[in-house]
Amino acid sequence: MKTQLPLQTLERLASLLRSERRNQLLEHGLLPIQLEVLQYLSICNHYSDTPMGVTDYLNQTKGSVSQTLKVLEKKGLIEKIADSKDKRVAHLKVTIAGQELVGSLLASPLLTQAHENLDAVQSANINSALNNLLRAVQSVHQFKSFGQCYSCINHTKLKNGYFCELTKEPLTKNDIELICREHQPLEITQ
Numbered sequence: 120m121k122t123q124l125p126l127q128t129l130e131r132l133a134s135l136l137r138s139e140r141r142n143q144l145l146e147h148g149l150l151p152i153q154l155e156v157l158q159y160l161s162i163c164n165h166y167s168d169t170p171m172g173v174t175d176y177l178n179q180t181k182g183s184v185s186q187t188l189k190v191l192e193k194k195g196l197i198e199k200i201a202d203s204k205d206k207r208v209a210h211l212k213v214t215i216a217g218q219e220l221v222g223s224l225l226a227s228p229l230l231t232q233a234h235e236n237l238d239a240v241q242s243a244n245i246n247s248a249l250n251n252l253l254r255a256v257q258s259v260h261q262f263k264s265f266g267q268c269y270s271c272i273n274h275t276k277l278k279n280g281y282f283c284e285l286t287k288e289p290l291t292k293n294d295i296e297l298i299c300r301e302h303q304p305l306e307i308t309q
């Protein structure tokens with residue numbers, strides 16, 4: 120028989136992490152949603168760094184994302200860069216100041232300290248279980264998976280590089296380590 124999902128445990132962890140994040144952000148005058156956008160833009164590829172990519176990733180309304188982007192731009196944490204092929208498309212790039220801020224807030228001291236007390240097996244089990252839960256939620260509710268190229272059906276490894284079969288464009292080593300809104304997980308098609 121299946122055990123119940125540990126909802127109370129997940130809620131409690133989420134609440135502790137939210138509270139820690141709020142305190143960290145106070146000194147920077149940022150809201151948690153603004154940091155989430157910055158974090159996303161610092162790890163997504165060039166097919167995903169648009170307002171629509173942010174909207175999909177955060178599952179927020181276009182209006183709310185648009186307000187958040189305006190604040191981040193005003194604070195000098197992101198900038199808009201026109202696409203080299205289609206000037207109607209704007210890419211949202213994290214500025215150096217934005218990267219420094221994300222870098223300084225990336226790790227949760229709460230989780231980092233707790234993680235030191237787990238052994239390798241416990242750590243691997245937690246990673247695997249949380250990844251499986253996330254993939255199941257994304258699959259059942261048809262949320263985009265936002266994965267990396269290595270786990271995408273469109274990814275091809277060439278002799279001298281990488282290639283995306285969807286966009287028909289070459290990918291660099293850096294590209295394939297970033298997350299993508301066009302990602303289609305391998306396991307779903309198997």
Ligand code: SF4
Pocket residue numbers: 164166266267268271272273274275282283284285286290299300301302303
């Ligand atoms: S291979 Fe998949 S994840 Fe990578 S750029 Fe193409 S669609 Fe995106």
